[in-house]
Structures are given as structure tokens and as C-alpha cells.
Amino acid sequence: MTKTKVALLGAGFIADIHLESYHRFVPDAEVVAVYARRPERAQSFAQRHGVARWFSDWERAITDSGCDVVDVCLPNFLHARAVRAAAQAGKHVIVEKPLCLTLEEADEMVAVCQSHRRKLMYAEELCFAPKYERVRKLAGEGAFGQLYQLKQAEKHSGPHSDWFYDINQSGGGVLMDMGCHALAWFRWMLGGQPKPVSVYAHMNTVFHHGRTQGEDNSVVIVEFEGGVVGIAENSWAKHGGMEDSAEVYGTGGVCYADLFQGNAALTYSEKGYGYAMEKAGSTRGWTFTIFEEAFNQGYPQELKHFIDCVRNDQPPLVTGADGRAVLELLYAAYASAGRGQKVKCPFTAKVAKPIDLWLKPA
Ligand SMILES: NC(=O)c1ccc[n+]([C@@H]2O[C@H](COP(=O)([O-])OP(=O)(O)OC[C@H]3O[C@@H](n4cnc5c(N)ncnc54)[C@H](O)[C@@H]3O)[C@@H](O)[C@H]2O)c1
Structure with missing residues (x-):
């Protein structure tokens, strides 16, 4: 063929x-x-x-x-x-x-x-990262009992290209950029079945003042039908390299999975080294050297x-329907942070971009 x-x-x-x-x-x-x-x-x-x-x-x-x-x-x-x-x-x-x-x-x-x-x-x-996929299969086998909480975090000190910081091109800050991973992963872990019931979010700009109107730090809590809670932690303000980790809590067990530090070669270098996919800022001193990033991330x-x-x-x-469902949760999270209160799902609004629901909550 x-x-x-x-x-x-x-x-x-x-x-x-x-x-x-x-x-x-x-x-x-x-x-x-x-x-x-x-x-x-x-x-x-x-x-x-x-x-x-x-x-x-x-x-x-x-x-x-x-x-x-x-x-x-x-x-x-x-x-x-x-x-x-x-x-x-x-x-x-x-x-x-x-x-x-x-x-x-x-x-x-x-x-x-x-x-x-x-x-x-x-x-x-x-959804294809081998370590997270193993965790999902364990959850499916009942290894953790009844799930009650999921947590996913993606953090580094800020993206590489200017357009990410321009909310008209990106649609929002770190939540739009990396929170979308967590929200998709919650749905994936739960088989897309239980619908989100509510979203509560807090976000702020702590590091990239002056560079963006977008948030560079966010926490989102999604409550799903049946009671499972998903916690998304995302940051463009976290120094010391990229973090991508997941936690699964159930009535019969727990699991921690870390895609970067957890797969890294612990390295010390006086001089530093050239390849900085780790988004560590510097590769001098103690660092965690990642390998096969593409494969490990799926x-x-x-x-x-x-x-x-x-x-x-x-x-x-x-x-595309999954991407849309994630976008709806992003809308709800921005609206929740804008209003300072929990938002019920399903949530829709007419906006030019999701972050408007935070910046102009009225
Ligand atoms: N899945 C992931 O983990 C992941 C990681 C990084 C980026 N992304 C996504 O991939 C997409 C691209 O991100 P990136 O990091 O490669 O960005 P980048 O800035 O590194 O590359 C962007 C590309 O788009 C082109 N481009 C930029 N502005 C343009 C414009 N105004 N008109 C036409 N073309 C333009 C550039 O020529 C460049 O080739 C984004 O949607 C981003 O969210 C996903």
C-alpha cells in the first residue's frame, strides 16, 4: 500500500x-x-x-x-x-x-x-502517553477501587513563542495552553461518560506581568456526575523545569505518575549542556535530563x-467533539474565576475568546 x-x-x-x-x-x-x-x-x-x-x-x-x-x-x-x-x-x-x-x-x-x-x-x-495509559488500565481493572479524585499538573516557566502571550492569538493564558491537557485527561480517565456538574477555578498572573494579559497560574476543580473530582494545576510561573504529573485516588488505592522527573536521568553539570527540552532555564548544577520526550508523552x-x-x-x-467538551470546561473555568464562584455545567457563553470570561466577567 x-x-x-x-x-x-x-x-x-x-x-x-x-x-x-x-x-x-x-x-x-x-x-x-x-x-x-x-x-x-x-x-x-x-x-x-x-x-x-x-x-x-x-x-x-x-x-x-x-x-x-x-x-x-x-x-x-x-x-x-x-x-x-x-x-x-x-x-x-x-x-x-x-x-x-x-x-x-x-x-x-x-x-x-x-x-x-x-x-x-x-x-x-x-491519552496516548504510555505511563498514563498504564495508569488508566490499572484504574479500569479496579486496582484503585472506586475513584474519587484525579489530579493532573503541567507547569514550567513560560512558553517559547510570543503568540502564546497574546490572548487574541492564544485565547487565554496557561489554562488555555496547558489546562486543556488536564481537562481532556480527566474525561479520558473517566471514559467520557460522567458529565461535568460544576467547575470552580482560581487564576492569577504572578510572573509574566507586562508580557501578557493572560493568567500564568491556575487551579481548576471539576466535579463530575457520580462525585469524582478533577484538580488541574497549571503554571507558566514554575521554575526549575517542566512538570507533567498525574495522581489517581480511589477507595482501594492510589497512583502517582510523573512523565518528566519520574523518567529522567538525574544529572549534575558544572558547565551545563545544550539540550534544554526540559524548559529548565539552565542546565547547570543539578538537573533532570529527559530522554525520548516525544515517545514518553505519547x-x-x-x-x-x-x-x-x-x-x-x-x-x-x-x-473534535472531545476537543469541544474540553473547550466548554475551559469556558466554565474562566467564567468561574471571573465571577469568583462555582459555575454549573453545561456552561456556554458568547465570547470572542475564553479568557474574556475572566477579564470581563460582566
Ligand atoms: N500537544 C502539546 O503538548 C503541544 C505542545 C506545544 C504546542 N502545542 C500546540 O501546537 C500549536 C503550535 O504551537 P508551537 O509551540 O509549535 O508554536 P511555535 O510558535 O513554535 O510555531 C508556530 C508555527 O506557526 C506559524 N505561525 C505563527 N504565527 C502565525 C501566523 N500569525 N500566521 C500563520 N502562521 C503562523 C509559525 O511559522 C510556526 O511555524 C499550538 O496550538 C499549541 O497550543 C501543543
Whole structure:
């Protein structure tokens, strides 16, 4: 069988990880084209990774590259437009998190993919991270008894690109950027069945004053039908390197899983070293050196799954509807922090971007 041809929209941080994942772990896929806004960036990315064609116009990358699948690795505000253009051009789409900026966009993305009979996968890699997957299976076997609490944390000292700090491009701060992982993981752990009943959130800006109007620290508590509580802790203000961890509490057991420190080589270096995927700021002194970040976080497994779905005409495990459900929880969390009170679910509102519910609660 011929390979499934992928056009990668974006040539930044996550596109690099996706590219490495396709090359090393998804032999049925071939990345045939890459888009970046700056032509020199697109060209150098293509040359570095042996990608045949490069574009500095993302619509042309979709229509002129001969791809079967479009992989959207663009800033959040472009997700909806890119998914719509891809589906209308007859391409299957995988889109990075968060799904998009508004619920209206989310509905349109799902609808346009449905009407063109194209698959839409929401790229939540934590659903494929091997350590978290093992934990989920243990929970499914009843190893922890009746679950009553889940906690997921993702923290570092701030993202690498300016657009994350511009709320019109990102839709919000750290909650939008990394809280979406926790909210998706709660739903994944609970099999998507129990509906969220309420959301309570607190957020503030403690470190990146002046750089962003967005929150850089947030805590969200989601209560699900049946009583399970999910606690999401997210920060762009945490120094000392990236944290990605999960905790599961049940009436018969407990589990702690840590994707970074827990998998790291404890390192001491007087001089420091070059590779700082750990987002540690400095690699001098004591650090935890991570390895196989892409694999440990589930990116190749996620991409392989989607390519298999396309080739075998199967529905993806994580869909646009899941991304929409996460976005609805993000709306509820911003509204809760804006109002200073618990918000009932389901929650909807008409806004240009989720963070408006915090910044302009009225
Ligand atoms: N799943 C994860 O763990 C994870 C990690 C990082 C990023 N992401 C998501 O991936 C997406 C991209 O993030 P990134 O970290 O790769 O960003 P990045 O800044 O590293 O790269 C962004 C890419 O988009 C292009 N771009 C930027 N602004 C543009 C504009 N205004 N118009 C057209 N193109 C533009 C750039 O050329 C660049 O190639 C985001 O949605 C982000 O939330 C996901």
C-alpha cells in the first residue's frame, strides 16, 4: 500500500516533535510538505528533515501538496480556519490542542468535517502517553477501587513563542495552553461518560506581568456526575523545569505518575549542556535530563493511531467533539474565576475568546 501523505502546517516547536514522530514511528506516513509563515523557515525545516515541498501559504500547502492528511500545528487562533480549509479540500485533519478559540468555531469544525466525510482528531497526546495509559488500565481493572479524585499538573516557566502571550492569538493564558491537557485527561480517565456538574477555578498572573494579559497560574476543580473530582494545576510561573504529573485516588488505592522527573536521568553539570527540552532555564548544577520526550508523552502513538484510522477507515479515539467538551470546561473555568464562584455545567457563553470570561466577567 502507498504511504499516507501528510502536510504539516507549522514548523515550530510541536511541528518538530510531530515530524520526528512520523519519521521514527509511523512508517505508513510520509510528510510531503511543510508550511511556515516565513519562507526561509519553511525551507530550512524542509531541508533539515528531508521534506520534499515547503510553502509559506498554508492554504496552498493544503491544496497543492497532494496530501491526504493535514496536521495543524499552528497558533490556536488559526486552528478553526485551517481545519475548515482542509476538510473542504477533502483532507482528513489532526489538530493540535486547544481545539480552537470559541464553541461556535468548534461546532463548525466538527460539522464541516462531518459534511465532507473527513476524520477530525483532537491531538491530546496524554491519552496516548504510555505511563498514563498504564495508569488508566490499572484504574479500569479496579486496582484503585472506586475513584474519587484525579489530579493532573503541567507547569514550567513560560512558553517559547510570543503568540502564546497574546490572548487574541492564544485565547487565554496557561489554562488555555496547558489546562486543556488536564481537562481532556480527566474525561479520558473517566471514559467520557460522567458529565461535568460544576467547575470552580482560581487564576492569577504572578510572573509574566507586562508580557501578557493572560493568567500564568491556575487551579481548576471539576466535579463530575457520580462525585469524582478533577484538580488541574497549571503554571507558566514554575521554575526549575517542566512538570507533567498525574495522581489517581480511589477507595482501594492510589497512583502517582510523573512523565518528566519520574523518567529522567538525574544529572549534575558544572558547565551545563545544550539540550534544554526540559524548559529548565539552565542546565547547570543539578538537573533532570529527559530522554525520548516525544515517545514518553505519547505523540508518536497519537499520530500512528490517526494514520491507522485514516488507512483503515476507523474513527479516532479522541475527536473534535472531545476537543469541544474540553473547550466548554475551559469556558466554565474562566467564567468561574471571573465571577469568583462555582459555575454549573453545561456552561456556554458568547465570547470572542475564553479568557474574556475572566477579564470581563460582566
Ligand atoms: N500537544 C502539546 O503538548 C503541544 C505542545 C506545544 C504546542 N502545542 C500546540 O501546537 C500549536 C503550535 O504551537 P508551537 O509551540 O509549535 O508554536 P511555535 O510558535 O513554535 O510555531 C508556530 C508555527 O506557526 C506559524 N505561525 C505563527 N504565527 C502565525 C501566523 N500569525 N500566521 C500563520 N502562521 C503562523 C509559525 O511559522 C510556526 O511555524 C499550538 O496550538 C499549541 O497550543 C501543543
